[in-house]
Amino acid sequence: xxxxxxxxxxxxxxxxxxxxxxxxxxxxxxxxxxxxxxxxxxxxxxxxxxxxxxxxxxxxxxxxxxxxxxxxxxxxxxxxxxxxxxxxxxxxxxxxxxxxxxxxxxxxxxxxxxxxxxxxxxxxxxxxxxxxxxxxxxxxxx
Numbered sequence: 683x684x685x686x687x688x689x690x691x692x693x694x695x696x697x698x699x700x701x702x703x704x705x706x707x708x709x710x711x712x713x714x715x716x717x718x719x720x721x722x723x724x725x726x727x728x729x730x731x732x733x734x735x736x737x738x739x740x741x742x743x744x745x746x747x748x749x750x751x752x753x754x755x756x757x758x759x760x761x762x763x764x765x766x767x768x769x770x771x772x773x774x775x776x777x778x779x780x781x782x783x784x785x786x787x788x789x790x791x792x793x794x795x796x797x798x799x800x801x802x803x804x805x806x807x808x809x810x811x812x813x814x815x816x817x818x819x820x821x822x823x824x
Contacts, residue, residue, distance in 0.1 A: 705757040709774065712753040716763055716772035717780050719750045723770055723802065724784035727815040730806045731786045736813040743805040747820070751799045765794040765802075765817055787814040794819045 726746050734744035752763045764771040768788055772780040773795075789809045794800060794817065801820040809816065 708755060709758040709761075709777075712755060712758065712761055713772055713774075713780055715753040716761060717782065719752070719763065720770040720772065720780075720782045723748060723750060723765070723804075723817070724782055724786075726804055727784050727786040727788055727817075730804055730815055731813065734806050736806050736808050738808055743807045743816075745803060745805040748802045748804065749799060750796075750802060752797050760797050762795050762797045763800070766790055784815075787812060789814045789816045791816075791818065 726748055730744055730746060737743045750763060752761065755761070759775060761772055761774040764773050765788075767790055768783060770782040770784065770788075787809075794802070796819075803818045803820050805816045805818075807814060807816050
């Protein structure tokens with residue numbers, strides 16, 4: 683009986699030591715995965731501007747559709763991908779956010795925030811007479 687109690691106590695202690703390290707490792711992994719997703723969005727926006735001309739509101743803009751996915755969490759708190767005017771972010775509550783600022787001007791009508799999958803539509807248009815990539819969420823979830 684004493685051996686069982688000691689085994690449980692030892693297992694609990696080892697878990698208590700290992701869990702914070704596993705949480706930190708998962709947070710770092712998720713941040714890297716989310717940053718890669720955001721870099722794909724920035725690269726797609728850059729490619730749209732490099733290969734096309736912007737159009738006025740009456741034309742059909744050059745565009746691209748992209749599906750992004752926020753990494754799921756097991757041990758760590760769930761982060762969110764946030765896309766706003768000029769910023770692509772991986773947001774963790776009460777932690778440092780990772781921000782990517784694309785070379786191309788990016789415009790979003792309302793911020794897109796997802797902890798899941800999102801289908802984005804990028805269009806190369808003029809916004810206030812400046813060439814801009816407009817990003818819109820086609821569907822909240824895919």
